[in-house]
Amino acid sequence: KLNYKSNIKEVDELILSINKLASALNQQEKLRKRLTTDISHELRTPITSIKGHLDVIIAGIWEPTTERLISINEEVSRMNNLIDELGRLAKYDSENEELEIEKIDLAKLLKNIVFNLESKAMEKEIYIECELQEIKISADKKKIYQVLVNIISNAIKYTGEKGKIYIKTYNDDEYINISIKDNGIGIPVEDINHIFERFYRVDKSRNKETGGIGVGLTIAKSIIEKHKGNIIVRSDISKGSEFIIRLPNKLDSNDKRHLN
Numbered sequence: 001k002l003n004y005k006s007n008i009k010e011v012d013e014l015i016l017s018i019n020k021l022a023s024a025l026n027q028q029e030k031l032r033k034r035l036t037t038d039i040s041h042e043l044r045t046p047i048t049s050i051k052g053h054l055d056v057i058i059a060g061i062w063e064p065t066t067e068r069l070i071s072i073n074e075e076v077s078r079m080n081n082l083i084d085e086l087g088r089l090a091k092y093d094s095e096n097e098e099l100e101i102e103k104i105d106l107a108k109l110l111k112n113i114v115f116n117l118e119s120k121a122m123e124k125e126i127y128i129e130c131e132l133q134e135i136k137i138s139a140d141k142k143k144i145y146q147v148l149v150n151i152i153s154n155a156i157k158y159t160g161e162k163g164k165i166y167i168k169t170y171n172d173d174e175y176i177n178i179s180i181k182d183n184g185i186g187i188p189v190e191d192i193n194h195i196f197e198r199f200y201r202v203d204k205s206r207n208k209e210t211g212g213i214g215v216g217l218t219i220a221k222s223i224i225e226k227h228k229g230n231i232i233v234r235s236d237i238s239k240g241s242e243f244i245i246r247l248p249n250k251l252d253s254n255d256k257r258h259l260n
């Protein structure tokens with residue numbers, strides 16, 4: 001009898017946590033459904049196109065010209081990209097291991113990434129300029145590499161021909177800042193708060209050759225947060241975007257145990 005009230009409280013708390021769990025599961029279920037729809041949509045477009053080309057060739061209506069074969073090849077590449085991204089996502093979901101912190105020469109790492117992405121930029125005659133300070137960071141090299149590749153590739157993807165990308169690093173009291181600025185298409189105000197969400201893409205028509213499925217920034221944000229940092233975005237539609245990756249200044253290998 002004495003415990004009557006506290007029992008009711010416990011039951012209330014239990015109901016509350018069941019509700020929370022149910023809503024989290026519901027959210028997961030929604031994401032799963034969206035993923036399935038996204039994948040089928042992404043795959044259907046190139047498959048329809050490939051089938052179209054092959055049908056007319058097999059029916060003898062059109063010759064298998066180089067142009068047609070190139071087009072088929074491009075669609076195959078699109079599917080390939082999608083499957084690569086799905087693989088990355090699955091790998092990322094299953095990996096929850098600790099960060100492997102080491103001292104990294106940031107300028108060297110960035111130069112290496114720019115070198116690797118240069119051919120992509122050159123296809124669109126995009127010029128990449130770097131202003132890199134001598135900065136050492138303590139971070140997980142592979143993961144930071146992935147973040148930088150994602151954000152710099154986006155700058156290339158979402159910037160038009162003859163555009164410009166400006167990469168700058170600098171220190172302030174709290175953070176080591178890596179700024180990646182482009183003069184590309186920009187991000188509409190209503191989308192800017194959503195771009196880090198899983199599967200979020202500003203251009204939902206997916207008929208552009210951008211290839212992504214909207215997970216690059218989700219992964220980037222989570223990796224930077226694991227390093228106790230954050231990412232800031234500034235963008236003006238049709239003027240360009242700036243992504244600033246901020247890593248804590250004072251992080252050294254002694255902090256390693258706190259990171260997971």
Ligand code: ADP
Pocket residue numbers: 150154155158159182184185186187195196200201202203210211212213214215216217218241
């Ligand atoms: P995606 O694979 O679609 O590129 P991301 O998660 O990397 O996925 O980015 C999410 C969305 O944010 C993109 O679809 C794009 O609309 C927008 N975005 C990201 N970077 C830029 C940028 N530099 N300029 C304009 N839009 C961008």
